[in-house]
Every structure is written in C-alpha cells, then in structure tokens.
Amino acid sequence: MNRARAIGWSVGGQFATAVASLLSTVILARLLTPTDYGLFAYALAIYATTQWLLQMGMSQYVLSEAELTPAKLDGVFAMAMIQGLAATAIVAVLAPAAGWFGENRLIGWVTLAVAIVPFLNSPEAISDAYWVRHGRFSGVAILQISKALSQTAVSIAAELSLHLGVFSLVLGLLASSLLSFVVAIVVLVKEARSKPVIDRDQWRVLRRFGARFFALTLGQAITSQAPGLVIGRLLGIEKLGYFNRSSAALDLIGKTLAGATARVGAPRFFREVNSGVPHEQAVAELQELMLFIVWPALAGLAVLAGPIVSLLYGPRWELAAQALPILCLSIAFDQARSGGSEILLVRDRVGVNAWIEAAHAVYAIGFVLIAAPWGFSGVIWARAADAIVTFFLYSWAMQRLGGLPWRVWPRLLGGNMLLAASAAAPAWIFMHHWNWPDTLDFGRFVLAIGASVLAWVAVGMLIRHPYFVVGGEMLKARLAAGRN
Template sequence: MQGSLRDKAARGVGWSFIDNIANSGITFLVGLVLARLLTPEEYGIMAMIAIFIAVSDSIIDSGFSNALIRKVDIERIDYNTVFYFNLAVSISLYILLFFASPAISAFFREPVLVDVMRVIGFVLIVNALAIIPRTIFIRNINFKTQTKVSLIASISSGVVGIGMALSGMGVWSLVGQQLSRQLLNTVFLWGYCKWKPIFEFSGKSFKEMFGFGSKLLVSGLLDTIYKDIYYLVIGRFFTSFVLGQYTRAKQFNTIFSSNLTTVVQRVSYPVLSSIQNEPERLREAYRRVIKSTMLVTFACMLGLAAVAKPLIIILIGEKWLPAVGYLQIICFSGMLYPLHAINLNILKVKGRSDLFLKLEIIKKILAIGPIVLGIFLGIECMLWGSVLNSFVAYFLNSYYSADLINYPTVKQIKDILPTFCVSMAVAAVMWGLSFFRLSVYLLLPLQLLLGVSLAYLVYERTAFPEYLELRQVALSFLKRKS
C-alpha cells in the first residue's frame, strides 16, 4: 500500500510539474516575446485589474473544491450542488464588475480600464465552469490529462496574444491571451471529463461542505488580497510604469516559487488526505515532502536572485532593468511559499479550517505595516517588509501544524537547514561572477554552469536522503515515459 501511494504521488508530482511548465512556463516564454513588443505601462494596466479578478475567483470557488477533494465518500449531488453555486456566483460577480468598472477606472486614473475590465471579466464565468472537472482530476491525482489540456491552451493562447501584439493592439493582446487560454482550458477539461451536470441541488450537501469551505474562503480571500494588494497600492500611489516593472519581476519569480507551491499543494493535499487517519505515516510523508520540496525551492530561488540582472537583460531587454532589484528581493520571500503551503495543507488535511482562518487573519494584520510604510518610503521598503512577513508567517504556520502531527518547528528547520546552506553558498559563488566585467551573454551561461555543477558535486558527495529520493523519483519518471 505504501509503495502504491508513493508511486501515485511520484506520478502526480511529475505530471503536475509538467502541467505547470505547460501552463505557466510556456505562458512565461510567450510573455518574453510580448514584453519586447509591449510597454511596461501596458503590463501595468493589466496588473491593476489583477486583484479584482483574483478576489472574484476566490469567492466563486468558496473553498468548495478543497471540501470536495477532502471528502471521503462523495456523491453525484455534491458535484452538482457546487457546480450550480459556482456558476451563479460567477455570473453575479461579472455583472457587479461590469457596473463597477467606471469607478475602478477613476481610482487608477486610467480611462481604458473600463472596457478592459468588462471584457476580461468574462474569464470569471469561464473559470467557474472549469472548477468541477479540474477538482475531479485532482481528487483522482490525474495530472496527466490536465497537462495535455494546459499544453494546448497555453500554446494556442500564446499564438493569439503574440499575433494581436504584432498587429499593434497593445494591452488588448494581453486580454486576448488570458481570455483565450482560460476558454480553451475549460473547453478541453470538459471534453476529457466524463462527469456531466444534471439539475439538482442539495441544501444539506451545501451546508456540510460550506462549513469546511467557508473558513478556507475567508482565508483564501485574505491571502489573495494580501498577494495582490501590491498591484493596487503600486498602481494607485506610483505609476503604471513602476507597476509594470513589478509585474515582470513577479512573473519571473512565479516560474519557480508559485509553480513549485502549486505542485506541492495539488499533489500533497489529496495524497496526505488519503492517510489522514494514520498519524505515523502522515508525519513521515509530510517530513519527506518538506525536505524534498525545499531542496529544489532553495536552489531555484536563490539561484534566480543570483542571475537576475543578466537574465532580464537578455530575455526582455534593458527597458525592464528596474525589475532586477524587485526580483532579487521577491526571491527571498518567495522561497518560503512552498513551505507555507505544506504546513497549511496539514491544517486542511486534519479538518482544521478554523485554525487556517485564524492564521490568515493574524498574518494579514501583521502585513499591513510594511504596505503602509511602502506608500511613504518606496516600493523597495514594501518588498523587504514582505520578506520579513514571510519568515514570521512560516513560524506561525509551522507552530500550529506541528502540534497536529508532532513535527516541531525546530525539527523542520533542522531538516531544511543543510539544503538552505548549500543553496546559499552556491548562489553566492554564482553572484560573485557578476563582479567581473563580462558580457551578459557570457556571464549568464557561466553562472548557470557553475551553479549546477557545484550543486551536483555537493549533493552527490553529501548524499542527503532527500536528494537521493528526488533523483530516484526523477529517474523512475523518465524511465516510465521512455
């Protein structure tokens, strides 16, 4: 049974990682082309809308997808109840945003936001239609199908966005890319999913799942608002140019931090949920997930900070140079995101959505200070404040999760400290090369070659268990696909 679960988790991690490369990685590559065709101001306009779309998506889901994944004995009526709730809420929120768009435009002093908001708002209804099919695939730890769908949607929408940008459509090329990606994603998810809705709704089922999901809803809203409040603050108190630079820095960070976090959340939650009533096995699985995940995360994020300048100049040009400093700061807070996700998943696995909500409220109250200071002292101060808040948030998250599975914070730190030290040392050596007067086209490959070689030599020599396990999982996955 244990071997079967490990194999299932390994397949899930592998396909989920590929899925994120298809969905975000290809989109990122398309974004490199668009960044050369568009201006920072046009990216800034799209970023101004981000918080409204993200908050609306959280409300539409309302924690029901997590409730469905966690539920042991699920029935047809559960899916139908959530489906019609999601659809009704998405239509209501689109209507609200449609009529609120003039006020939002006036707040940011950007007239074009009225039309942009009313068009991109359709994505709320499109996303709502995809929730149940996606939840079914996640519940079954079937990420292979999602990978196919993401690949088709990401490539096709990329062609749409680039084509519109080449035609001189400016910010509308970003709108077209996002809308077409989500539309194709939804259409193909429905095509592969065998489930079809019928008209039925259960008040009992709704109440049961909402009791668990409502706390995750509030927690999710707080987290979404916190992550996207920077777009709101920077867009209102600075300029669309500065916001565009920050947006590009965040997108570079997303390639590693957010995607790793998504992979960990999507795979670890259903896997850990399946052994929620086996304390010893749950704790050991949880510990292995943390150690393996953070080895990869530290290496990627600290390495990204080290090569930020030549990477940005080569990929999107010197007009995006202000984004370098933002990216380097963001990397230090982003490296802890997967660790947050793993600890919070334990609260959900154990059904403690009340603690989940309590933690989100405390952390977001603490986050207000750096945001307010940033308004007066500058965006760099705001970002360094987010780094401090990320470390504080980790200690809060791990304190509560540790009590549930007897895995103390001190033990967690001891488990991940060796790989952090290795990654920090390797990144320092990589960054040290930037002091030599080298062309960025020579500097970047030298940094990457040196970093990968050093990390490989150190981990092969030290033979950390988490490294050996990751190597075995990767080899097994590659052999299975060959």
C-alpha cells in the same frame, strides 16, 4: 501513478507552460510598455480577488473528501458555476470603481473586458482537482500547456497585427480562459459523468464548508492582490508594470516549481492522513517535497536576477531586476510554511487558519503603506517582511497542533538551505567573473545554470537528501533492468 512519475508530469508540464509564457514575455515585453502591463495588472487584481473569494474551497473539498460520491461531485460542479457567475457580475459592477481608484478610466474598461474570465475559469478548478485526485497529472499538464500557448499566440498576433496595447493581453487571457472552460466542461460531463445539480442537503454541506473557507480566502486574496493595487495607486501605473513583470519572472521559475510540487504533494498529504499516517510524518514529507527543488531554484533566480530580466525583457526593465531577489526571499518563506494550512484543515481548525490570514491581510497592507514613502524598493521589502511574519505564525500553529515540532526544523530547513546555497554559488561565481549583465552571453548563461544544477545534485547526493536517495535507487533499478 507513482510519485516520481507524478512529479515528472507536474514539473514537466509546468516548465513547458513556463516556456510558452517565456515566449510571450520575450516578445511582448519589447512591444508593450510598463504602463500597458500596469493597466493589465490592475484589472487582474480586481478579477482575481473576486474569483478567489468566491471559489470558497471547492477544489479543496474535492481533494480532501475521503469518499467523493457522484452526488458530491455534482454539487461541487454546480456550486463552482454559481460562484463563477456571481464573480463575473461583481467584477463588471466594480469596473467603474476600479477606474476611479486607479485614477485612470482605461483601468475600468480593461476590468470590464476581463469580467467574464471568473465564470470561464470556474469549472477548471473542479476538473483539475478531479484529475489530480485520480492521478491524472498528464491531463492537468497538457491543459496548462495548451492554455499558455493559446494565450501567447493570441496576444502576440493581436499586438503585431492590430497594435491594441493592453487589450492584446486581454484577448490572450480570454482565449486561454475559453479553452479552459471547454475542456473542463468536457472532463466533468463526459469523463466524470457529472452534471451541475445540487440538492438541498448537499447545498447545506457545501455552504458550511465554503463559509469556513471564506474568511481564510478573504485574507489570502487581500494579501495576494492588495500590494499591487497600493503600488498602482501610490507609486503609479508604470511602477505597477515593473512589479508585474518581476512577479512574472518569478512565476516562470519559482512559482512554476512550487505549483508543480504542491499539485503532487497536497493530494498525497490528504491521502496519507486519511489512511492513518501520523500528522508529523505527513507534514514533514510535504515540506521536504516543497523545498528541495523550490529553494535552490529561488536562490539561483535571485543571484541571476539581472541577467534573466535583461534576457527576457530588455534593458528598459532594469527596475524589475532590482525587485526580483527580494520577491524570491518572500516566496522562499512562503514555501517554508508548506503544510500549515493543510494541518489546520485536517485538524478541523479552519477558523484558526482564517484568523491567521485575517491578521496577515492587516499587517501586509500596513507594511506596504508604511514602506510606500521609501518608494518602489521599500514596498518590495514590505512584501518580504510580511512573508517572514506569516512563516512564524504558521510555524507556531503547526507546533501547537503537533504537525511539525521545532526539533524537526533544523534538519528539515538546514539540508534544504545547503541545497539552495550549492545551486546559488556557481551562478554567483560565473556572474561576477563574466561581469553580467553588462557582457551577457547566452551560451555562458546556460553554462552557469548547468553548473548550478550539477552542484545541487552533487550536494544532494553527498548529504543523502531523502529525495536524492530515492532518485538514485530508482536510477540504479532502471539501469539494472536495462542490463538484464
């Protein structure tokens, strides 16, 4: 599958998934309270941290191996299932401690209810990596859409008919995970002809590979989930609910695009490196792909945070709108270090990556604890601070390893910053002219987004951004073929 079609399937699938999630968000945010979402976010933090730790890079192994033999795939399949079982057992054991830490017994029951999710999700990472490795982005997209629709339908039906509160969210998550498990097993067993069997040699190889990733994953898991736990503990479950919904609004746009482009860019990066493409060129292309859509989307989202949160959640979620622009800034810096982990992996410097993430975990928690006395806004700014420090750490590592020299940064970041400014400017002008969100009108909102997209395309063509040049050439070729 060519790059444009792969990006189309990946981005299109992510957006369709976002639309399904948006439907759930619009309805459930008006039925549930910030406390309900805070309880759910607490349980998610526990299971996601455990699941993330025990995956230990198996999907990365599938993507990065130059030759993926049937025996290797069998071993990864078996390892993923073992990790999933272990994660489920650990989450179940930790459920009472979660209730104690969060000072709410209901947190423990919600955590116990989602304990099976790590096991149900365990084979999906492998089947997704298998599909991506073989260019089957359509399969990944369709599965993600189906999961979002099933989670949305079950959660809404449970709340409207049974009024279960936070457990309506739990039932939706379980439905989505069960669908994921069934599809992943079918793909691995029927399509890939794989079975969860591992011999002693393969066990040793995967154990070494996983051990190298464990410290790295530990740091990433802590920095991803710890701030939410700290917010819930120090500021209360309700504040965690606001943080969860602002993060969800960010996921709908910023992380949707980031995930879609990463799904295309990372496998392509490993293929290029394995085929002998210079590392500097491969990293620069990955960075360019990750930033040219994501940064403009984040800029527009930051400007329109108030109207977007008002449309999605209603007026009682105003505090989430205050957090959203700062979270957009943190994700922008996260995306600017794309290629850092990948270059460390191909240079066999996973240990350096682990040290960076260990340091990241320490100062991320430290920033949150220091900022906690300043309340909710202080903790959100702490998230941005740790993203900025981490960006410079990974930039230094890429510079030292020849992945992306400093001389490349001004051109690479400068052009994409210009694209981000061009996308944000029309939205900012319209928002202030029409006094949003006080006089919010959906038609004008769509007009503002359309103007931002047109400005982004115009500036991209004007500065001859590489991806706009490629897109223009493809469009010309299609038009010429149509005339002939």
